[in-house]
Amino acid sequence: MPSDSAWAGVVLAALRKHDVRLAVYVPDKVLIPLIDGVHADPFFTAFTATREEEGVGICAGAWMGGLRSILMMQTSGFGNVPNALASLAVAYQIPVVMLVSERGSLGEVNVGQVWSSRVVAPVCDALGIPHQTIERLEDLAFVVDRSIVQAHATQTPVVLVLSPLLTGGKVFAA
Amino acid sequence: MTATLSRIELMRGLVGMLRDEAVVAGIGNTNFDLYAAGHRSQNFYMLGSMGLAFPIALGVALAQPRRRVIGIEGDGSLLMNLGCLATIAMVAPANLTLVVMDNGVYEITGGQPTASAQRCDFVEVARATGIAHSAWAQDTSDFVRLVQAALERTGPSLIGARIERGPAIAQPPRDPAQIRDRFMQAMGSRKGFGA
């Protein structure tokens, strides 16, 4: 893992600490170090879902069966999940921990990404789902650690948005 | 084309052969029929999240590899999320059985025809995604036999049943927290308050 993806190592450590063994994702370029990390470590069962809402279902079922999970996606993918969050995770009080890589800001060249990233905060607010945007590596361990604890203790989904200020974001050719 | 089968007879046949299996039933008549066939605490009834019965069942199957898990989904619901069959084929859980109740309509919303009423064949779709053990039930005893074989097999199976239309005879209480908590206690993943 290159040194500029230290953030991914911090997340992986938090997942291991909290016995989060299932990693489900729809790919995102910025998430590569994390995706590679969960595939490289046999501690994790890691695979792709075809849609983000499918991932919500898988993670919800896993938690009800006693297995903790993380669901990873980019902000555009978060736009696929509101109904699954509302009618499954929120309604049934199921902690689905989501790591969302932020597209659409700080140098985005794709206007579609810009608009879809803007739905994340209003959707979370409408559903009463705690959400944090993490910008600084110094904050990351604390926020991920405490968010996993709170999500499971209070049986509430949580959304952690990884800012390009943390990850470097997606770099576009000039 | 196979015959049109009685929904409640199929569901009673399925429930009648169960012991401690987890069953996840989708939105629409699948969860109503599962309840009507006789409530068990290992049943999870969906109230929304259309199309997620199989993904939820996959999650339970991964969490509890020693338990058999059955997902039951309607045709309209599965059409919303056909991709989950490809995921299940890829992950290939040893302990997951999928049941599709295909009445060719979106019954709950007024009986509008689904794509499976025309061309889409779920057993062919499942085979093409890589779920090799996929079959249509020819009649109720064939259905029971297919489910039994699936429960004894290592690897995912899909069983399709072409069912009659009509209203459900009972519905579970719409209390999601209670549904979830009872299910988790039955899964052993949650302790209750005691007696």
Ligand SMILES: Cc1ncc(C[n+]2csc(CCOP(=O)(O)OP(=O)(O)O)c2C)c(N)n1
């Ligand atoms: C995301 C979403 N879209 C639409 C609906 C409305 N809806 C509820 S049940 C249903 C039909 C389900 O069809 P099927 O799975 O075939 O079951 P059936 O009604 O035939 O028993 C629809 C469209 C919904 N609840 N959620």
